[in-house]
Amino acid sequence: MENSNRETILFYKEIKPLTDKRNGPMLVRKHSTEELLVRKCYPLYLEEHLVTLQKIKHAHLPKIEELIVQDGKLWLYEEFVQGRTLNEVIQSSGILETEQILTLAMAVLEALGALHNKGLVHRDVKPGNIILTNEGNIKLIDFDAVRTVDGEKESDTVQLGTMGFAAPEQFGFAESDERSDLYSLGVVMNICSVKEYPKKRLTEDSTLKGIIRKATKLEPRERYQTALEMHLVLRQQLSRKLLAVKQAKKNTVSKKRPIRIYRANWSRTNIWLKNKYVRQFIFTSSHLLKGVSTFFRKYVPGFRTATMWKRVIALFWYVISFGQIIGSIVYQPTGSLRIRELVESLFIFILPVILFTNFLDYQRKFPLLSSENKVYRWIGYGLLVLFWVVITKGGLELNSFIYRSFNQ
Structure with missing residues (x-):
């Protein structure tokens, strides 16, 4: 093993190279656990990004076991994902069914969402980097092109990506961000459907066509803006597709039954639902609930993540805060005191x-808060605390002054 780390030799045993490339991925076995891992060599400038990546634990991302720096190189040991790449599946099986494409894309979006929440962009989403495991899971792999989103640069410092799948901004037109990964995924979905790039031949599948067209817009602002937004659209389309298939099967079975049996199976509930006002009420209520749910997942701090403990803490905080606010207002004897307390x-x-809580992602627009340097970020948060203290103190004093002026 060239430029071997002595510590690595003690803990890992080389099995075989996975490619013909020099310093390419190597299959190794960990002595202490007999676990198979993949060793990869990365440039040192990716160290901070990969350290961030190591902290992410997600079902659709490979687990990073260890990072070792030796002789000016960065060695990464990650989970060995056994299965076939999406590229191999397409070549051997032909195009995928619409439901399969939607399910696969949703899994990739969940992985991308986990990366984006940590400020990372994959930048190389393609069929060769998506693995369908032997257990039926889906994994997004290969982080050679990963970077953090700056938000202030005119273009990427290092221009990487695979031609045909990479978004236009990855070739120097602008800075890549989360929407660049969504562009690449849109191309992957089209490849799964018709084995062609969208700009050459867009799929005619009615369920996928609109999604792919929007995801692969040249202007990032015209695409889906977040992985969550695109995931919600795909989930809605998948539900409709599955419902249509189920309904088609039900209609086929119904045609085979005698009419008298079909009528005999009508229940009181079926008859009740035939009322147009009841159906309209149910339709409106379901859409209202869906809208509220989407608003919470997209905008309300604490609910924008899929992590349950964060949602529980957020809910606890909102209940306590709401109770405190209502309590402090209700028990005031006058209207002016209620306004002051509010x-x-x-x-x-x-x-x-x-x-x-980075409401509406405003922190990306401030250099200190969006910096890749941890020290600068801590300074940014320190200034943010100072700003909160100063603005709160000033606001409370101004509020008291206004209250005294109106009550003298």
Whole structure:
């Protein structure tokens, strides 16, 4: 093993190279656990990105076991994912069914969402980097092109990506971000459907066509803006597709039954649902609930993540804050005192939620808060705390002054 690390030799045994490339991925076995891992060599400038990646634990991403720096190189040991690449599946099986494409894309979006939440962009989403495991899972692999989103650069410092799958901005037209990965996934979906790039031949599948067209727009602002937004659309389309298939099967079975048996199976509930006002109420209520759910998952801090404990803490905080605000207002004897208490509660309870939970992704626009350097980010958060203290103190004093002026 060239430029071997002595510590690595003690803990890992080389099995075989996985490609013919020099310093390419090597299959190794860990002595202590007999676990098979893949060793890869990365440039040192990716160290901070890969350290961030190592902290992400997700079902659709390979687990990173260890990072070792030796002789100016960065060695990464990650989970050995056994299965076939999507590229191999397409070559051997032909095009995929619509339901398979939607399910696969949703899994990749969940992996991308986990990366994007940590400020990372994959930048090389393609069939060769998507693995269908022997257990039926889907994994997004290969982080050679990963980078963090700066938000202030005119273009990427290092221009990487696979021709045909990479978004236009990855070739120097602008800085790549989360929407670049969504562009690549749109191309992958089209390849799965018709084995062609969208710009050459867009799929005619009615379920996929609109999704792929939007995902692969040349202008990033015209695409889906987040992995969650695209995931919600795919999930809705998959539900409709499955419902249509189920209904088609039901209609086929119904045609084979005598009419008298079909009528005999009508229940009181079926008859009740025939009322147009009841159906309209159910339709409106379901869409309203879906809209509220989408709003919470997209905008409300604490609910934008799929992590349950974060949602529980957020819910606890909102209940306590709401109770405190309502309680402090209700028990005031006059209207002016109620307004004063409301303003104070907004500064003390609501303002920190907006500032410290990256509401509407505002932190990306501030260099210190969006910096890749941890020291700069800590300085940014320190200044943010100072800003909150100063603005709260000033706001409370101004609120008290206004209250005294109106009550003298």
